[in-house]
Amino acid sequence: MSSISRRRFLKIGAASASILAAGSYSGLFSEALELTMGGGQVSRTTGKFRKAIPSTCLLCYARCGIYGYVENGLLMKIGGNPEHPNSRGRMCAKGQAGINLLYNPDRILYPLKRAGARGEGKWKRISWDEAFNEIASRLKLLMEKGHPEEFIFQSTRDITTQDFARRFLNAYGTPNGLVNTDLGKQNKRIAQELTWGAGIEVNDVARTHYMLNFGSNPYEAHLLRTSFAQRIQEGRITRVVGERVHHAAKLVTFDVRVSQTAGKSDEWFPIKSGTDGLVILAMANVIMKRGLYDREFIEKWTNVSVKELIKSLSQYTPEMAEMISGVPAEEILRIAEEFASSNSATTISTGGLTKHYNGTYNERCILLLNAITGNIDVEGGFCLPRTYQLNEPFPTPPLPSIKSELIHPGDYPLAPHEIPYAVLPMIKAGRQKAGIYMTYQHNPVYAGPDCSQTEEILKDESIIPYYVAIDSSMTESTIFADIVLPEAIYLERWELESPPAFEMVPFISIRQPVVKPLGEVKSFMEICIELAKRIGGGMEKYFDFATPEDYLDAAISKIDKLVDVGGLYYLMEKGVWCDKDEKPVYRSYEKNGFNTPSGKFEIYSERMKAHGFDPMPAYVAIPEHKDIIKGELILTTFQWNVFTHQDLANCMWLSEIVHNNPIWINIETARSRGIKDGDKVEVRSRIGRLITMAHVTHGIHPYVVAISDSCGHWGYGRIAQAKHFKSKDPNTQLIWWEKQGNGKHPNPIIPLRSDFIGGGQAWMDTVVTVRKV
Amino acid sequence: MIRKGEKRKKRYGFLIDLRRCIGCHTCSVSCKAENGVPLKVFRSWVKIIEKGKYPNVSRSFLPSLCNNCDSPICLKNCPVKATWQRNDGIVMIDEHRCIGCKYCMASCPYDVRHINPLKKYVQKCYWCYHRVDKELVPACVEVCIGRARIFGDINDPNSEIAQLIATNPVQVLKPELATEPRVYYIGLDLDVMDPMKGWKGWRHDDGGE
Numbered sequence: 001m002s003s004i005s006r007r008r009f010l011k012i013g014a015a016s017a018s019i020l021a022a023g024s025y026s027g028l029f030s031e032a033l034e035l036t037m038g039g040g041q042v043s044r045t046t047g048k049f050r051k052a053i054p055s056t057c058l059l060c061y062a063r064c065g066i067y068g069y070v071e072n073g074l075l076m077k078i079g080g081n082p083e084h085p086n087s088r089g090r091m092c093a094k095g096q097a098g099i100n101l102l103y104n105p106d107r108i109l110y111p112l113k114r115a116g117a118r119g120e121g122k123w124k125r126i127s128w129d130e131a132f133n134e135i136a137s138r139l140k141l142l143m144e145k146g147h148p149e150e151f152i153f154q155s156t157r158d159i160t161t162q163d164f165a166r167r168f169l170n171a172y173g174t175p176n177g178l179v180n181t182d183l184g185k186q187n188k189r190i191a192q193e194l195t196w197g198a199g200i201e202v203n204d205v206a207r208t209h210y211m212l213n214f215g216s217n218p219y220e221a222h223l224l225r226t227s228f229a230q231r232i233q234e235g236r237i238t239r240v241v242g243e244r245v246h247h248a249a250k251l252v253t254f255d256v257r258v259s260q261t262a263g264k265s266d267e268w269f270p271i272k273s274g275t276d277g278l279v280i281l282a283m284a285n286v287i288m289k290r291g292l293y294d295r296e297f298i299e300k301w302t303n304v305s306v307k308e309l310i311k312s313l314s315q316y317t318p319e320m321a322e323m324i325s326g327v328p329a330e331e332i333l334r335i336a337e338e339f340a341s342s343n344s345a346t347t348i349s350t351g352g353l354t355k356h357y358n359g360t361y362n363e364r365c366i367l368l369l370n371a372i373t374g375n376i377d378v379e380g381g382f383c384l385p386r387t388y389q390l391n392e393p394f395p396t397p398p399l400p401s402i403k404s405e406l407i408h409p410g411d412y413p414l415a416p417h418e419i420p421y422a423v424l425p426m427i428k429a430g431r432q433k434a435g436i437y438m439t440y441q442h443n444p445v446y447a448g449p450d451c452s453q454t455e456e457i458l459k460d461e462s463i464i465p466y467y468v469a470i471d472s473s474m475t476e477s478t479i480f481a482d483i484v485l486p487e488a489i490y491l492e493r494w495e496l497e498s499p500p501a502f503e504m505v506p507f508i509s510i511r512q513p514v515v516k517p518l519g520e521v522k523s524f525m526e527i528c529i530e531l532a533k534r535i536g537g538g539m540e541k542y543f544d545f546a547t548p549e550d551y552l553d554a555a556i557s558k559i560d561k562l563v564d565v566g567g568l569y570y571l572m573e574k575g576v577w578c579d580k581d582e583k584p585v586y587r588s589y590e591k592n593g594f595n596t597p598s599g600k601f602e603i604y605s606e607r608m609k610a611h612g613f614d615p616m617p618a619y620v621a622i623p624e625h626k627d628i629i630k631g632e633l634i635l636t637t638f639q640w641n642v643f644t645h646q647d648l649a650n651c652m653w654l655s656e657i658v659h660n661n662p663i664w665i666n667i668e669t670a671r672s673r674g675i676k677d678g679d680k681v682e683v684r685s686r687i688g689r690l691i692t693m694a695h696v697t698h699g700i701h702p703y704v705v706a707i708s709d710s711c712g713h714w715g716y717g718r719i720a721q722a723k724h725f726k727s728k729d730p731n732t733q734l735i736w737w738e739k740q741g742n743g744k745h746p747n748p749i750i751p752l753r754s755d756f757i758g759g760g761q762a763w764m765d766t767v768v769t770v771r772k773v
Numbered sequence: 774m775i776r777k778g779e780k781r782k783k784r785y786g787f788l789i790d791l792r793r794c795i796g797c798h799t800c801s802v803s804c805k806a807e808n809g810v811p812l813k814v815f816r817s818w819v820k821i822i823e824k825g826k827y828p829n830v831s832r833s834f835l836p837s838l839c840n841n842c843d844s845p846i847c848l849k850n851c852p853v854k855a856t857w858q859r860n861d862g863i864v865m866i867d868e869h870r871c872i873g874c875k876y877c878m879a880s881c882p883y884d885v886r887h888i889n890p891l892k893k894y895v896q897k898c899y900w901c902y903h904r905v906d907k908e909l910v911p912a913c914v915e916v917c918i919g920r921a922r923i924f925g926d927i928n929d930p931n932s933e934i935a936q937l938i939a940t941n942p943v944q945v946l947k948p949e950l951a952t953e954p955r956v957y958y959i960g961l962d963l964d965v966m967d968p969m970k971g972w973k974g975w976r977h978d979d980g981g982e
Binding site for chain 1: 792793795796797798799801802803805806807808809811812813821823825826827828830831832890891903904905906907908909910912914915916917918919920921924925926929932933
């Protein structure tokens with residue numbers, strides 16, 4: 001697009017006007033000549049429009065639509081794609097700073113081979129040919145020895161992208177493809193799969209009348225953040241939608257901390273960490289007792305009766321919930337009544353609810369609350385995700401027949417996949433022998449709990465004999481690798497995505513290179529294709545793709561309507577496709593029931609009963625918190641609005657805004673310990689201690705302290721470590737926060753502790769003491 | 774805005790609807806990306822404060838940027854006439870004329886001008902005039918998650934911004950200084966306006982020394 005023609009301008013102008021009309025304030029200004037909302041960018045010096053290439057972001061799970069604006073082969077700016085049905089042209093600070101990640105001075109641009117002792121940090125540049133040959137010959141040897149399961153592969157995100165990794169691992173024959181879980185949402189996913197057969201919900205917040213938030217902070221971080229936060233704002237404003245008025249919805253937040261979301265909610269209730277489940281059950285009890293439930297949905301679509309529910313919930317009284325959670329009983333009563341009597345209502349919940357020892361149970365309580373009020377998959381309710389299932393091109397490799405402890409850990413019979421942070425400790429314990437450990441964009445040392453233990457395992461060549469890391473920079477983990485393969489980041493490679501659709505009509509978006517890959521970096525797909533060809537042994541027949549585009553073309557070949565309009569070419573030009581004729585349909589379960597054994601919404605879970613767990617939504621106290629002694633506090637973690645968990649601290653525009661992470665401590669708690677704002681404090685858990693600064697505030701529960709989990713890198717890029725240095729970019733000399741430091745990472749003092757059902761890490765449960773030093 | 778008999782001319786204005794702001798700093802970063810703003814300085818910033826006593830605590834945000842005032846003090850005080858104003862109201866700086874004396878920075882009541890730490894002349898937010906001239910909204914408006922930022926011609930009674938100003942109570946910062954700022958706010962909070970309140974250490978604007 002070299003210039004925006006008048007016609008195009010009018011078209012975009014009309015589109016943005018209609019978005020605004022639907023989104024905010026009726027169409028009163030339709031006659032005005034408004035400026036164009038997005039889809040173009042000009043050079044400041046020449047005034048010329050830059051070439052715009054549509055693509056899809058991947059700095060978090062939300063996967064928003066973007067445009068890469070390119071001049072002379074360089075990426076100058078990233079903008080939003082207004083045609084993207086979820087993000088609608090809007091972006092977050094992270095997405096804007098993606099350009100920092102691309103031109104990051106600490107990127108690895110060539111394959112590297114270890115040249116010293118493991119972890120010493122000495123490297124030798126090698127050719128791709130040498131790297132491929134070495135890895136392929138080792139993989140081939142394992143395969144020929146009849147032990148393909150000793151090839152262990154681990155990656156972070158479970159999204160559309162991982163289909164290709166699964167294909168590679170299945171073709172190789174290893175069951176240890178540990179790509180199944182997005183690190184933050186394991187407990188949520190397992191609870192949801194057991195109850196209604198989907199892995200994630202879509203909260204229809206733009207159309208709802210009531211939002212009840214337990215431990216989520218969508219204004220700063222959420223699985224579908226930018227798309228979600230903009231719709232929460234929309235739902236909270238009175239506006240005209242079509243021919244009726246949407247009245248502003250109320251947002252009530254239960255959280256240990258005044259996050260950006262809690263601080264902007266209509267009401268905030270501080271709650272003792274890990275007791276949310278009990279408050280939700282008490283609310284459900286009130287709703288059942290007072291007859292505010294949806295009888296039709298309960299009797300027809302769940303597998304319990306109203307009578308059974310009233311009986312089993314009666315034990316959870318608001319008074320008992322008050323005693324344990326600290327939330328006043330009359331408030332529980334009032335909120336329960338408000339929630340149940342709203343025309344439509346939805347809960348919002350993420351980490352604060354599920355990253356606990358009892359996270360799976362808590363998520364089951366959330367599902368219960370939405371079900372008994374009849375808010376399942378209705379307009380403004382708690383909806384099933386709408387996505388496209390992509391076609392796995394023929395021939396498809398068979399599933400490996402070998403059993404593995406890693407992927408089906410016996411201690412977690414209901415978890416259909418690995419316990420991500422337990423993988424390395426399990427290998428250490430001898431539950432699975434490792435021949436080759438390969439990671440892709442995975443930094444277990446920094447992102448996991450008990451960092452020093454993970455470090456020791458990766459360092460130990462008798463446990464991990466060979467470690468291949470595919471990553472774009474050196475990290476706390478890749479430093480222990482034997483070979484590091486430089487990865488093409490999301491702005492340099494091909495992929496397809498179909499995230500859950502907020503407008504209830506599924507869509508597909510493309511990720512395509514907006515610039516030529518830097519140096520010699522290769523995309524993960526290219527690496528897999530080449531490795532498969534070199535390993536051979538029948539594996540190569542599943543990778544008969546000359547380029548990643550061939551695979552994508554085959555992946556969408558079964559979606560006829562997309563193929564009709566041009567298939568991949570359409571996506572390359574527009575960035576995103578959705579079926580314009582398809583209208584949003586709610587209550588989608590009425591057609592084929594829920595994806596559970598009984599076809600119903602399983603409030604009562606036979607599968608949980610079979611393994612000795614409570615079949616009804618229940619609350620269990622967190623064992624460590626039961627015998628907490630006076631003076632001990634609970635450490636929780638959180639995310640800043642400019643970061644995700646691990647890999648963005650080397651983006652200078654983001655680190656400039658947040659580079660330090662003091663510990664949040666309640667003003668009364670601080671006073672009793674003689675701690676003043678800015679004082680140095682020692683935080684000690686049973687596995688270690690750290691020293692950081694105190695941020696004394698009214699905005700946190702007196703029994704809880706909080707440290708964000710995105711700062712304090714010690715083995716990642718120089719910007720992430722707050723160092724100023726000379727590079728091609730003069731800005732790196734301007735890094736001014738060196739004296740303030742880069743903060744302290746809390747994970748080294750958080751022990752490995754999993755939810756007893758789902759196996760997700762219990763990030764929010766660590767008991768600590770805090771004292772002034 | 775417009776007096777009887779006067780010919781209507783284009784006058785850009787900026788509106789920030791604080792009911793819709795989520796304090797996400799997208800504007801702060803998009804400005805850096807669009808305008809090549811170096812580290813150490815910001816042209817667009819979101820001040821965040823915490824209010825109240827436990828357990829009644831809330832947060833307030835104040836996104837700030839150049840007000841491109843109708844009566845800009847910075848323009849009057851520039852000794853070399855490097856600052857000038859466009860017909861549509863945007864206050865500009867001729868970077869070739871600027872001698873870096875910082876007189877304008879001292880006189881700006883909103884503290885939104887900065888010295889470029891690499892090039893040593895004064896710069897500020899120009900409401901992305903290079904985009905506006907090509908009929909695109911400023912970069913921070915384009916990506917604002919909550920659609921809290923509205924930009925347009927306040928003299929066009931049909932424009933969204935004029936409609937919103939006409940139908941909502943709006944505030945400006947430091948109205949008593951008669952600078953006639955053209956960034957309007959809906960739902961501005963008195964505490965967040967107070968320059969003495971706020972999280973310290975978040976804004977580093979020492980002029981690049």
